[in-house]
Amino acid sequence: MAPIRSVSLAFIAARNSTLRDSCMLIFFSSIEKLLCYIIKDLIISSSEQVRYHLHPRKKIGFSQHMLLVTAAIIETNGLILAARRKPGCQLAGYWEFPGGKVEADETNEGCLARELSEEFGVQCKIGDFFGDSIYDYGTKRVRLLAYRVQHLSGTFQCRDHDRLCWLPAHELLSLQWAPADMPFVVKLQEEHQVTATLAYYQDNAREYIQETIDLEFTGQIRQRFLALLAPDSLVLDLGCGSGRDSRFFLEAGHRIVAVDPVDAIAESATEYLGQPVRVQKAEELEETNTYDGIWACASLLHIPRSRIEATFTVICKALKPGGIWYMSFKRGETEYQDYKQRFFNNYTIPLMEQVLRQYPQLSIIDIYESPSLLRGKVQPWLNILLKKSTQAPQITG
Ligand SMILES: C[S@@+](CC[C@H](N)C(=O)[O-])C[C@H]1O[C@@H](n2cnc3c(N)ncnc32)[C@H](O)[C@@H]1O
Known part of the structure; x- marks a missing residue:
């Protein structure tokens, strides 16, 4: 988006700072944001080989808006963090990996770091990409992008959820997960089983x-x-x-x-x-x-x-x-x-x-x-x- 930003800035610089110019600045910056959204959506739509991990037969029309959401896989001492959605919000009572919606002007990693700070009061290092999952909730279509995350500082607080829970991978399925998060639960379980298998051969x-x-x-x-x-x-x-x-x-x-x-x-x-x-x-x-x-x-x-x-x-x-x-x-x-x-x-x-x-x-x-x-x-x-x-x-x- 750099060229659009420079065009809008050059345009403004070439004029006196009148009210009209300020309005123009807001106008251009909004166009820039709008284009960001459109391009982001286009990239997602064209790159996705729509994966329906959970409901493969559910067809999704491309006209529906896709929400880009990030999720953190935070593992400490063999335990993985899950957060429960609070009463009154959509999917209340369902568990999810911490994270949130990507804003137009931020990267996925930036979004995750911000959400973890705002909603849980912790500072984290965003690590490797873990996987993605697309789910159609009927009213909205979500593309969830998960990253491995390392907790650096701060104590986890429950600001936007009603419960937090740390579980080993093999117990994750004891919770009721938001459907979009399920593929990550399955992947974590598989990883755990593979690790246990290799550990068996190593120890025996x-x-x-x-x-x-x-x-x-x-x-x-x-x-x-x-x-x-x-x-x-x-x-x-x-x-x-x-x-x-x-x-x-x-x-x-x-x-x-x-x-x-x-x-x-x-x-x-x-x-x-x-x-x-x-x-x-x-x-x-x-x-x-x-x-x-x-x-x-x-x-x-x-x-x-x-x-x-x-x-x-x-x-x-x-x-x-x-x-x-x-x-x-x-x-x-x-x-x-x-x-x-x-x-x-x-x-x-x-x-x-x-x-x-x-x-x-x-x-x-x-x-x-x-x-x-x-x-x-x-x-x-x-x-x-x-x-x-x-x-x-x-x-x-
Ligand atoms: C049942 S043993 C068979 C060993 C040997 N081929 C035989 O016939 O006696 C399984 C072997 O597969 C190895 N293994 C486990 N996961 C593997 C993987 N992803 N790729 C290659 N080998 C793997 C184990 O370390 C172990 O040595």
């Missing part, structure tokens, strides 16, 4: 490795995978755990890149393989057309469904055209947390086929169920063997 690395290092349950599929590799292939072992399968491929004459996101697991596998194991999540892969084969045995099952497609995209990009990819999941229809607090994302054959339909560059060599015996229990697994098309366009970015 030694026992877990002992239990799985000699397991034979990948024997048959490993041979099949091996038969599809050309000599001296480069294989990525994604979520390598003990390093059992990496070692098998190394001994078969291939080169291995082994990764695992858990420090203690990666350290132990580094020693076992005699080569460094990278500490990394599958979602963080950055390579392009690099690997002849990607082996992801029982590791992508710890990635929530909301992130699985983005993960498949980066894995697919890392695979060379003509490359092969194996992955396995527990067979099931839903996500769940086991008694050890490990999070699992399970699939059936039809569910997995549905996800894979979005990747025309991948063809299914085989998809089948197999039982495996672990800790005296027979567990049905889903195995998927894929090939990336040799015609797949060379990805450069």
Whole structure:
């Protein structure tokens, strides 16, 4: 908006300060504000792939005005702050993350800092963007933008709400949330479950490795995978755990890149393989057309469904055209947390086929169920063997 501001200021400067000129100043500044609103709205409308996290079937007309609102995810000592809307206001009694409406002349971050100071009496540092959510309340359409926020000073006061509450992520769903805030509650819960899963492997690395290092349950599929590799292939072992399968491929004459996101697991596998194991999540892969084969045995099952497609995209990009990819999941229809607090994302054959339909560059060599015996229990697994098309366009970015 800088050019409009300078035009209006130049206009004023060129005249004596009469009442008429002051009126002109107000007029131009109002036009400037109006344009700000219009442009902000246009940017939002054109950039949004309207996401209906909660009511996907609810169609929203673009004519309706979209309210831009910010929300703060404030976490202190593992507890997250929620505020209850006071009686008499819209959505009274519903819980929300602290925040408020973005004014025309402020940034999202500036708005959040101001709202936290005005409504809660605290000074905060606005951190990373957390996510956005669009919700149609019927009378108004809200786009909620959430940021991670660090509390710096001041004691939280309840000035515009009737209650404040600090809760661990896994208890957030015990509150009745304003619908627009719900996607953030779900995301926070997922994050908590993933953190608990990685903490389990970190704290139990030694026992877990002992239990799985000699397991034979990948024997048959490993041979099949091996038969599809050309000599001296480069294989990525994604979520390598003990390093059992990496070692098998190394001994078969291939080169291995082994990764695992858990420090203690990666350290132990580094020693076992005699080569460094990278500490990394599958979602963080950055390579392009690099690997002849990607082996992801029982590791992508710890990635929530909301992130699985983005993960498949980066894995697919890392695979060379003509490359092969194996992955396995527990067979099931839903996500769940086991008694050890490990999070699992399970699939059936039809569910997995549905996800894979979005990747025309991948063809299914085989998809089948197999039982495996672990800790005296027979567990049905889903195995998927894929090939990336040799015609797949060379990805450069
Ligand atoms: C069930 S174990 C399987 C380990 C090994 N692949 C095997 O078959 O023995 C799951 C492994 O996945 C790793 N893991 C968890 N989340 C992951 C993620 N987002 N990306 C890659 N690996 C992950 C864990 O650290 C753990 O080593």
